[in-house]
Amino acid sequence: MKRRGAGFASLLWAGAFLMGAAAAGAHDMPAPAPRSSSPAAAGEAPRRVVSINLCTDQLAMLLAAPGQLISVSMLARDPRSSVMAEEAQALPINHGLAEQVFLLNPDLVLAGTFTSAATVGMLERLGLRVERLAPAYDLEEIAALIRRMGGLLGREAQAEAMAAEFEADLAVLRAGAAESTRPRAALYEANGYAPGEKSLAADLLRTAGFASVAAEFGLDYGGFVPLELLVLAEPDVVIAGRPRAEGAARGEEILVHPALEALRARRGVEVLPDRDWICGLPATLRAAGRLEAARRALEVGK
């Protein structure tokens, strides 16, 4: 009897611990909404939009009418991943789980094409409208994404203005890169990941007037490049992120490896945070502008 009692007590203890953990995690979530009686009719702009993908989060925040976007993904608040982390503080966050999203009673869910198929399938089974946006692989595609998002949110005019400004700025940058001497730049990220030739990051480099070393490694979309191959490639400039301040990861230690630091010291130094090339956004062009300035400084220095 005594033994059974002890076993029961430990079960209770474990249960209490789990519930405590759940409660601790729950404080930041948006409150569930009552189910609306009339979903937005076809052709009408959606009124309760939930985004569960970092890239749609940021595009929607740029374009949505006040109050239209009711929740964004948790990553939108991470300043290392998101260029709009501050704006995202004002919005309730979700963790991209079907149950949580359904309870928000959205009339439009925005997801990426790489969002978990199980989650999207479940949301569609529950009768929600889910729109999936593909990531941008070059800068031109960003203008198309802006227009598509505008159409989905019923904000066509705002989107057209934003896309037109983007295209004008892009044309100026591309023209400026025409007379570049094309110094060789290597993009290098956590775990030794190098974005490839067909990635948005590579187009960012090309637009800024650099040649990408990724081509020499034969990388299409990206891959892992051992540090010693990077060193032996002797790039003119290394463009890399920096480890984050909070929460250490061994994968990011490579960004401060003495060999990479030596390379940075002898060659160019350029910091390009992940957030600038993960998602195609108007801000991506500002990053391209910064890289272009760095390229011009490098060419003057030679």
Added chain:
Amino acid sequence: MSYGGLMAALAALVAALFCASLLIGPGAIGLADSLDALLRGRGEAVTLVMREIRLPRALLGVMVGAALGASGAALQGFLRNPLAEPGLIGVSAMASLGAVISLQTGLAAAFALALPLAALAGALAAALLILVMAGPRGAALTLILGGVAISALGGAASALVLSLSPNPFAAAEIVFWTMGSLADRSMVHVGLMAPFFLIGLALLAPLGRGLDALTLGEDAAEAMGVSLRRLRLTLVAATAALVGSATAVAGGIGFVGLAAPHLLRRAVGGAPSRLIPAAALGGAVLVLAADVAVRVIAPDRDLKLGVMTALVGAPFFLHLIARARREGL
């Protein structure tokens, strides 16, 4: 083969594999260029590769292997049980936990030695726990059950801490802390491990005589003037320093502490005082060979060392057991 001959052969093998580790890598660098860069600093990029990437990797291979082999042999000698091994009894898992906690709390960033010290503390806790539970005789069942429990606890707690990290890259690193890798380690890591490695070896060196006496039984050992209490405390401290510092820089690498002493036990005649130095060299051979192999098999994938040591070690180990049974040993 005489003991001296065996040690010389092992040392030669370590030296050969150390050179192989320096000369083999994803970047195809000629032999002459490699040596020129390493010794005389010729060629900017090649020198950087040889001195800052390959040299620390090879040095860590020797130190990590020697630490695991020597502590495995010493633990087996003290517990008189061939199953005692840092990975199997949970010392590596708890060392990983300590390292993970020091990294995630920012302690390691604030003060560099916090990383090996925290791993050492984890290893110390596990070693004390297992030696207290198993008692001086090292009952096999207690050792295995206790080891499984401590390993599971350490592994689960590390996974929990990494999963809760604000850094999205951290959760992907659970496999590093359980399988181990020497990829992208630098001279900074060599510097972090070296003092604890040397202290651990210095603590272990004088234990040989006591462990030899212990093979005759506790009473006989006590009668020969061996203080079991002191022996045990020194052993725990040495194991913690060796395994803790190795795990802090290379993650948990299994099998080396088990296989190295086992492979060499017959050749040295079984006396712990002779086995410990031989197992240190044997462990270095195993880790260096595994680290060369992962670079040959998958140069751009960071294949984990624990994958190689277990894939190669486990079948060989099973073969040894089968042979021992056949011979009625």
